[in-house]
Amino acid sequence: MIRPWSLLLVPALLTAAPTPKNLSPEGTVGRHIELFNAHDLEGFLALFADDLEVAEVPAGGSAPYGKARLRELYAARFKANPDLHASAEAQMVSGDFVIQKEKIKGRAGKEPLVAVTIYQVKGGKIVRMWGLRD
Numbered sequence: 001m002i003r004p005w006s007l008l009l010v011p012a013l014l015t016a017a018p019t020p021k022n023l024s025p026e027g028t029v030g031r032h033i034e035l036f037n038a039h040d041l042e043g044f045l046a047l048f049a050d051d052l053e054v055a056e057v058p059a060g061g062s063a064p065y066g067k068a069r070l071r072e073l074y075a076a077r078f079k080a081n082p083d084l085h086a087s088a089e090a091q092m093v094s095g096d097f098v099i100q101k102e103k104i105k106g107r108a109g110k111e112p113l114v115a116v117t118i119y120q121v122k123g124g125k126i127v128r129m130w131g132l133r134d
Helices: 009-016 025-037 041-046 066-078
Strands: 048-057 085-094 095-105 115-120 126-131
Touching: 025 041, 025 085, 025 095, 025 126, 041 048, 041 066, 048 066, 048 115
Parallel strands: 048 126
Antiparallel strands: 085 095, 095 115, 115 126
């Protein structure tokens, strides 16, 4: 039997659960890594703005990238690399920006990759990413 007072707890529990809109930039990037590691493509994509911009530094300026392209790339990566896993080795946060040194393991036939990525997060969505290359 459901007690009427227990129904009052449901809205409180739902508002207490973090959603992408109320995650901090650091929380959004952390959640991005969790969903990447779970190979949860839809959850992973939900953290990106539809008009995401991606660039490599020092190669030059950014360009619209969009979730459609991200979906295409990561669906293939998750399928081809069932052991794909990322971890944050170091992180710095400044306002909307999260700078993270990441280690990516489980790339089929390849050595682990160490990369530095700068994320710009607004309203719980990753709007820009810059990958630093040697």
